[in-house]
Amino acid sequence: MTNMTHARAILDRLIAFDTTSRNSNLALIEWVESYLSEYGVTGHRVANEDGTKSNLFATIGPMVEGGVILSGHTDVVPVDNQDWSSDPWITREESGKLYGRGTADMKSFIALALAWVPEFAKGAKPIHLAISYDEEIGCLGAPAMIEQMRTSVRAPRLAVVGEPTSMRLVTGHKGISVYKVEVQGAEAHSSLVNHGISANEHAVDLMHSLVELSRELKAKADPDNGFDPPYPTLTIGVMQGGEAANILAGHAQFQFDLRCPPGFAPDELLAPFKALCEALDKELSARFPQAGASFEKLADAPPLSDDGSDDAIAFVQRLTGENMPPAKVSYGAEAGQFQQGGFPTVICGPGSIEQAHQPNEWIALEQLEQGTRFMERLAQELA
Template identity: 65%
Template sequence: MTDNLLPAARDILARLIAFDTTSRNSNLELIAWVEDYLSQRGVTSARVVNADASKANLYASVGPNVEGGIILSGHSDVVPVDGQDWLSDPWTVTERNGLLHGRGTCDMKGFIALALAAVPLFKDCAKPVHLAFSYDEEIGCLGAPAMIEEMAAKLPKPALAIIGEPTMMKVITGHKGIAVHEVEVLGHEAHSSLTHLGLSANMVAVELMHDLAELARGLWENADPASPFIPPHATLTIGRMQGGTAPNILARRAHFVFDLRCPPDVDPEAVLAPFKAKVAALDGEMRRTFPEAGVTITRLSNAPPMAPAGSQEAADFVRSLTGDNGPSGVVSYAAEAGQFQQAGFATVICGPGSIEQAHQPNEYLAVEQFERGADFMVRLVQALV
């Protein structure tokens, strides 16, 4: 069956990669194509849209309407290719030396293509396979929660959820959470020689970013040596910053965005409490001098971690499909798996490709990994017959 599955999966992968679903863009063209693909095979799907209906999750059930099914989940969005040096068109699958290059081949349209290619096989299973494709995973796992809530309410209770992030087909039972915050500083413009008449937003922002750098250093220095994560500690990085108008003007506005990634036993709110107290105090001090000035911190997203506890039966089942006899692992990246677990689903991560290729120029999925993913789908069918 694998040989029959692979050509279809390659064709589907090419179609999926051709849609530029960078998170800043709509994913509706891809969603419409998947809807049509499923409809042609007698499968009804449901959209769960965002607030302005510019993006959508999609879920569908293949097979009988009974409990004990398997969720196969992946995100439809990809990261930007801006400024990256690609050797081929990132929106065209290009095979070179046994590697399938293209934005999203590894992270994670390869898994989605394999799941869709297996739909005709899933239709004959005694247990259903539930497909779940989300939007905006790459910017904080924003899209999936509404879909997960609807699936939990409407579907016969599935046995487990498999999130197809790239793991080299190894079974993963834990990941860090991610909390993304934006800090905005408003100052008071003045000539840069007259610092007593103004307040530079940039100078305040630099002070706050220094505090975060010190916080990050403290997390590293106090890492739990027994932690299974690599790196073992919570990590904090500043991913974007901008501020000022000209070198000789005290900046009116500055802002920066940072992410905090915590293992399951670390509370991000507790980690950030001293920093948030500093922001509040600084905001009051600035407003006393210049009422229009101040500093605010806004949480943009807060995706929960996935904890290894309670996933042993699910992990054993998935290992029986992959042939992976090693212990379950954990990963430091964040994923939607924690959201599925939080909703009450037994959850593991397992998918083709290496996370080291994700987000890179000339991103690729090895053909060998794609073939192993196809084998996985065939064995899942055999386990559900």
């Protein structure tokens, strides 16, 4: 069996696990552990608090310095209400493409890394697999694994996070912070506005202030920073509130994310908004004891920069054979967390982000072939 064929078989198996972020990923983790054990490799779990999900990291080859981390996340986004033309949990090949949820983002990279375990095991330098959970909902799983790897893995040369980049080298991504705002009002008949508090009304005011902030950030952008778009983006993705048109809304909540290039501090940008929420909380609770407002950070992942990554960049350029300047991307990823953990880090993986999260998600077979050549050259570098 060729490595390409082996990777395809592993990908079929990985896609079959419904690892949507709301679900457990333990069945997939158990399968990977069993696969690694066939080659004498022991994985180390780093579970979440209730044990329903887990990261997994493992060293293939000798425990010496100078190895390479290959990192990927196991979770995928939902397929709910998407118009798929085939079962999203079964890979389907058609016209040079493989269809299935996670083919592009990012089980193909994990499959390629696993397919090359037998070759990596022969190397003089190790490969450190790092497989995470809950990347899609705020990069929540990886930090605990990275913290353990800092003390148990001997000084890797670099980390490669295999997000879909069409095998192009990426040296920068935006950070992402996710927040939830809740407003508790006081229900009353909508004709008696002085007898209650509309949570919706105050939530709209708060959202308006965020829209104004978003416009300010856009106006102050550095157009030459390499990101598209170049400015920090603030988007309100969830809005909920009220029960009926003729009732003052008793409760409203919304969630938003802020995605910043390196050099921005999200907490500083949002400090005036946080103060606004605190002032509103005091104002509303003074009128009705049950009323108020809260502001909560749900997730916070740092950006990736190219600082201190010259050796990592040159190393991966040899593997890809790429002569183009490294790119930057506007999506968030775990690469910034690996860099924050002290590992020189880049992003490079098969598939395109344009196919990720879509119905009929797909990866071109040609991308798997490029990924196979990448792993082959990596094994040669570590031999």
